[in-house]
Amino acid sequence: MIRFVLAVTLTLFATLPARAEIDILEVESPGGFKAWLVEEHSIPFVALELRFRGGTSLDAPGKRGAINLMTALLEEGAGEMDSQAFTIATESLAAEFRFRAHDDAVAISVKVLTENRAEAMELLRQALIEPRFDEDAIERVRSQVLAGIMSDATDPEAMASRRFHELAFGDHPYGSVSDGTVDSVTALSRDDLTAAHGAVLGQDRVFASAVGDITAEELTDLLDTLLGELPATGAPLAERIDYSLDGGLTLVDFDTPQSVILFGQRGLERHDPDFFPAYVMAQILGGGGFSSRLMEEVREKRGLTYGIGAYLYPMDLSEMFMGMTSTVNARAGETVAVIRDEWLRLAEDGVSAEELERAQTYLTGAYPLRFDGNGRIANILVGMQMDALTPDYIRTRNDRINAVTVEDIQRVASELVDLDGLHFVVVGKPEGLEATN
Template sequence: MSKRKGLTLLGLALIALLGALAFVAYRLDSTASAETAAPAPAQGLQSLAELNGNAPSRRTLDIQSWTTAEGARVLFVAAPELPMFDLRLTFAAGSSQDGATPGLATLTNAMLNEGVAGKDVTAIAEGFESLGAEFGNGAYRDMAIASLRSLTAAEQRKPALELFTQVVGAPTFPEDSLARIKNQMLAGFEFQKQNPGKLAGLELFEKLYGTHPYAHPSEGNEKSIPGISVAQLRDFHQKAYAAGNVVIALVGDLSRADAEAIANQVSSALPKGPALAKMPVPEPPKAGLSHIEFPSKQTHLMLAQLGIDRNDPDYAALFLGNRILGGGGFGTRLMEEVREKRGLTYGISSGFTAMQAPGPFMIGLQTRAEMSQGTLKLIQDIVRQYLADGPTQKELDDAKREVAGSFPLSTASNADIVGQLGAIGFYGLPLSYLDDFMAKVQTLDTAQVKAAMAKHLDPDQFVIVTAGPTVTQKDLPPPTDKPADMPSGVPEH
C-alpha cells in the first residue's frame, strides 16, 4: 500500500523539519562483512538462557556490491527468512543541491508519486496497494530517498517494480498536484511561526552555516516555494535523479541474479548522468547568542557548532564521548545535572550529525523562562568541565556496554539493514565499516575519547539561539536528589 496519496500538511512539514532540525547522532548501523557471493545463512531467535549475561549476538550480514552499466552503485544482502524484499534508492539530491531555489529538492521528491504516464496520484497509490507493496520517499539536506517494499513472488514483484521505476524514473509532475502541495507547504510555514522551537532551529542553521548550502531549511520558505515551476522540477530530476548519482540498496529473499536484474531495471529507468559534486566545507561561524522574542512560559535553548563529516576518523570516539555527555538519554551528564538534580527540563540531549560536509553538533532543551540564563550557563559549564576532564572509566565502561547491548537491534529488520546499506554507499564507507566501528568503540580508552571531544568542540565557540519571553531571571536551585518541581508543559519534539 502507498504510504501517502499526497503529502498531508502535517506529514510534509514533519518530513522537511526533521531534515532541518535533527540533531541526534546517526543510530548505530548494522555490522557488515567483506563482499562475497554466498548469501548469509538464516538465523533463528536466541534464547535468554543461551546469553548467560552477555549481549545478544548480532545478525551476520554478507554485503555484496557492484556497479551497474549506468554508474549506479549497488549494495545487496540476501535475507531469505521472509518472502519479501526492501529496495531503497539514495540520491545526492537533498536541499544542499537547491542552489538559488530553496525547497526545490523537497518539492521534487514530494512530486514523484503524484503522476506518471496514464496514472494520477490515486491510481499510483491504488497500484501499490493492490500488490501489497509500499512506496516511500523523503528529502533531507544531504540526500533524497525513494523506497519500495514488495513480496518477491513474480506476480507481485514484477508489476510493483514496473510501477516503482515509472514513479522514480519518469514522473510527470502534474500542475494540479504541484499547486496543492505548494499550498500545503505555505500553510506549514504559517504553522512554523507559532512554534518557537522551530523558529529557533531555523535561525540556528542560518547562523551556523551562513552562505553554505546547509544553511537554508530543506522545505524552503514562503518566498521561494510559490515561484517553483514544473520545468524546474523536471530539470532538477534530470540531473539529481540520474543513475550516476544514486546508491541502490537491496535486502530480501533474492538471489544474486535477482538482485542484479532489479538493480539493472531501476538503473536503466533513471535519467542518464554522473554524480553531483560533493558539498564544500563550511566556513567557521561566529560564536554568539541570538534571541527570538516569543510569548510563552518556557524558553527554547539551542547551542551548536560545526562537527564532523561522516568519514572523519574520530567518528567512533565522538559517538562514544557524546553518548556520555548527552546522547545516551538518562544517566548522561547533561540529563543528570540539568534534569535529575535541578528539575530544569523534561529532557536535554546532544549529538553530532555527521554529513557529507561537517554537520552540526547540537544541544537542545526547553526550560522555565525565568531560569533560562542560568540554565544556559550551567550547560556551558558542564561542557567545559567534560572537555577539560574527559569521561571517567566507569562512564566509558557503561557506555560501551550500552552500545554493545543495543547493537543487535540495528539489524533487527530488513528495513533497518537497507537503510544502513544506503548510508554506507552514499557516504563511501567501506563494506567492513560497521564491524570496524564496533571494534573501534570497544578498544577506545578515556584519553582517546577526551582527546577527540576536545579536538572537535570548543566551549567558547557555541552559536546559541534562544526563543522565549524576556522576563526577570531567578537563581538556579541548588543540585539535589529531589528537585522541587519540573517545568510546566510537555516539551516539543
C-alpha cells in the same frame, strides 16, 4: 487479503533475532550500478533502498524548495496513471513506497511481497523516469508544503533550528530550510520541478541496497531496469562549507511559556581518525537515556527540563556538535549556565573510566538492535555506502567503540570541545539571558 498478508509478513520478520552479523554481497549490474545485497529467502518479502546524493542542497538559485516539492510529487502519478490511478495500483499490490528529500540525499524506500515485486518495481520505474507533475497534483501538494512552512514559522524548535543554520552557514544551502519559503515555493513552476528532477536523480550519484527474498541476478537486472533511463549525470554537487559561527547567544523573541535552547559548535568529519573517541564522548555528555552528564545535571539534579541531548552531526559538506533542550522562561538563564559548565568540565577534565565503560556497554549493546527488519537493514547499508564504509564495518564497529580509552577522550575533548565557540540560539521569553549579537 493482500494487506493482511503483508502485515503478517512484516510482523514475522520483526520477530527475527536482532543481529549485526549479516552476510553482505556487493553486486554490480551490467549497466554499472552497484548495490549491497542481503539475501533472506525465508519470507517472501524484499526491501529496496535507493539514495541519490545531493538532495535539497542541489536546489537552483532562487528555487529553494523545488527538490522537496518534486520528491513529494513522485508518487502523485506517473506514465499514463494520474495520482489516483497510481495510488490504487500501489495499494492493489500491497506495496509501500516512501519518497523523502533531505539536505544531502533524496531517499526512496520500497517494501513489497515477492509475488508482486515485478509489478511494483514497474510502478517505481515509472515514478522515477516518467513522473507526470500534473498541475492539479502540483497545487495540492504545494498547499501541503506551504501549510507545513507556515506551521514551522510559529514552532519554537523549527524557529531555533532555522536561525542557527542561518547564522552558521549563511547563503549556503545548509543555511536555509530545505522546504523553502512561502514565496519561493509559491513561485515554483512545473518547469522548475522538471529541472529539479534532472538535477538530483542522476545515475552518477545513486546508492542502492536490497534485503530479503531476491537474488544477486534478480537485483542487478532490477537496477538496470529501474535506473537505466535516468540522466547519466545530475547537477554539480554543492561546495563544502566550514561551520563559521562564533560563540555567543542569539535571542529570538517569541511569546511562549517555555524557551527552546539550541546550542552547538564546530564538529568532526565522519572519517576523522578521532571520530570514535568523539562519538563516545558525545554519548557521555548528552547521549540517549538518563545516564548522560547533561541529563544528570540539567534534569535530575535541578529539574530544569524533561529532556536534553547532545550529538555529533556530520553532514556531507560540513559538521557540527549540537544539542537541544527546553525549559520554562524563568529558568532559561540557569539552564544555559549549566550547559556551559558541562562543556567546560568536559574540555578540562575529560571523562572517568566508569563513564566510559557505561557508554561503551550501551553503544555496543544497542547496535545489533538496529538490524531488526528488512527495511532498516537496507537503510543502514545505503548509509554505510554513502559514508564510504566497507561491509566489514558492521563486524568491526563495536571493536572500535571498545578500543576507545579515557586518554583518547581526554585528548579529543581538549582539542574539539570549545566553550568559546559554543553558540546558543534561544527562542522564547527567556529570563537571565542577554544576546551577544
